[in-house]
Amino acid sequence: MGQNTVPNPNSAGAPIQPSSKGPAATPKLNSQDMEMGxxxxxxxxxxxxxxxxxxxxxxxxxxxxxxxxxxxxxxxxxxxxxxxxxxxxxxxxxxxxxxxxxxxxxxxxxxxxxxxxxxxxxxxxxxxxxxxxxxxxxxxxxxxxxQGYNTLHISTFSGNVLLVVLLLHQGIPVDVADSYGHTCLMWAAYKGFPQCVDLFLRWGASVHATDEQGFTALHWGLVKGSPLCILKLLEYGSDRFAKTGTGKTPAITAKDLNTVNAWHRALKECGYDEDGHVVTPWWPGSSFFLKDKRGFMNKSLFLLPVALLFTELMVLAHLPIFLSIPVALLIGFGFQWITNQILEYAPPDMRHLHKTVRILGPKKMTYH
Structure with a gap:
């Protein structure tokens, strides 16, 4: 983040990071390097x-x-x-x-x-x-x-969450910037520390803050390509179409830095298509869902089991035993499919059931 090009120097959209020894120093891009010099x-x-x-x-x-x-x-x-x-x-x-x-x-x-x-x-x-x-x-x-780094910046470089929490409790402004305009949230996203990103966001860090070149934390998250960092930034309302001083959107930055897969995965998790637009569910009543996703999900996940239990009992009570059991199983799988479809569009923090082996099967448990 500063005056030297990062990981892919041939990419026109590559953001810039501060060197480890000042403006004229050779950039050190290894995530283990010390920004303290x-x-x-x-x-x-x-x-x-x-x-x-x-x-x-x-x-x-x-x-x-x-x-x-x-x-x-x-x-x-x-x-x-x-x-x-x-x-x-x-x-x-x-x-x-x-x-x-x-x-x-x-x-x-x-x-x-x-x-x-x-x-x-x-x-x-x-x-x-x-x-x-x-x-x-x-x-x-x-x-x-x-180099313009305070103690909070330096602590963020190593990703030590406990140390960052200690410093935030000293009253340090969470959006305090270094000499190049980089906030700690930008550094955490660039380094690929999802725990630190989550901490700064919970502490009120701005996802819309920009550095001297117009890069947001989302742009910097795409440099490292950590899916969880990108996901958290999107959850907290990062502008998916924000442009840098040279007109680079997050999508262009991801393409330039070969982190498109992580970008698309995070977009999908948050209910957006690959272009960053909100995905509209296909089922009837989806307009109500889009108005209040969380409220809709809470009501759906409460009512679906009740409806399933009532339907299963009615089938078992009114059909012959040899017919009621397979029909009841079929209805159960049908309700599971409906739940799975609804959870596809749920807010990311409500998808824990959706990611379990019971729902997805062991082969799909690959998101880290």
Whole structure:
């Protein structure tokens, strides 16, 4: 999502993603890559003072001795602005983080190549408890790094739902955008994290928000092609015909990025044809169904079993036994067929019965 082309560079409609090291960097398209850039890993450079190594391994006793010598304190920073708290946070050294905070460490100090805070370093590794500790002591989740990502964006990159929930409870606006206009919903859809997509939508994220190039979350969902992400976005009212700044609709984007199958499957699940138009049921009274699908389904699923039971009892009571049993079975299968037809047009969240082996048979249980 940013200034470099994504998965299919030959596709004219391919959206654009932010690079991992700034506007001029080579794009990194692997879903496992870190948008934070080359944050330091577990081992600091050999030339770093001992204080950094001590913070990394969480040796509180050694850190206390170092402070007692007055050679270092908790506010120490190296040439890149990195503090011991950064190292403790990224290595999930909870006790060390708490110790450094109590000793006066600057909790919102920016440092490193990405110019990020200890909170962002911890979030980049999905260190839930360390993130929570830093937040409790005043860490600001809205501070952005050199690439314009705040802590919620960084947490979304890894798809850690618990961490995202924790941050949303800090009052971060769910539609807060990065420097390119990408919301967390767009990132979750692009990464193919249906749980995060569902969470952001339930939290009130806008499906109509667009980035600098006019891409919506639905466009970004079609880059990865996750059927469940696309399905959720359609359920919450994403514009199926929204155009980007270059006139690309979701259908064109799906074609350019070879995710047409996922697009069509999601459309069908939500009651649309392959062109994105509402499918009109063929049975009599379908106009009432389209006015209120959920109400119609609730009434139908309540009344059909009653009608089936009444019909079966009447058949068994008035026909000879050798005739009533096959007729009753035939009527039962008929009612099942009717139910199956109705469920084809039901809202996606009401199709659980429709997806069971009892209704579909084991060979059709392939939708993931």
């Amino acid at each position: 080359n944050l330091p890993g577990g081992d600091p450079p050999p030339s770093e003072p001992d204080i950094m190594q001590i913070a990394r391994v969480g040796d509180i006793v050694a850190m206390e001795k170092l402070f007692e010598s007055s050679e270092f304190d908790a506010t120490y920073t190296d040439d890149e602005g990195i503090t011991p708290l950064h190292w403790a946070a990224i290595n999930n050294q909870y006790a060390m983080c708490k110790f450094l905070i109590e000793k006066g460490a600057d909790i919102n100090k920016k440092g490193g190549e990405s110019i990020a805070t200890p909170l962002q370093w911890a979030a980049q590794r999905s260190n839930y408890y360390t993130v929570n500790l830093l937040l409790q002591h005043g860490a600001d989740p809205l501070i952005t790094d050199a």
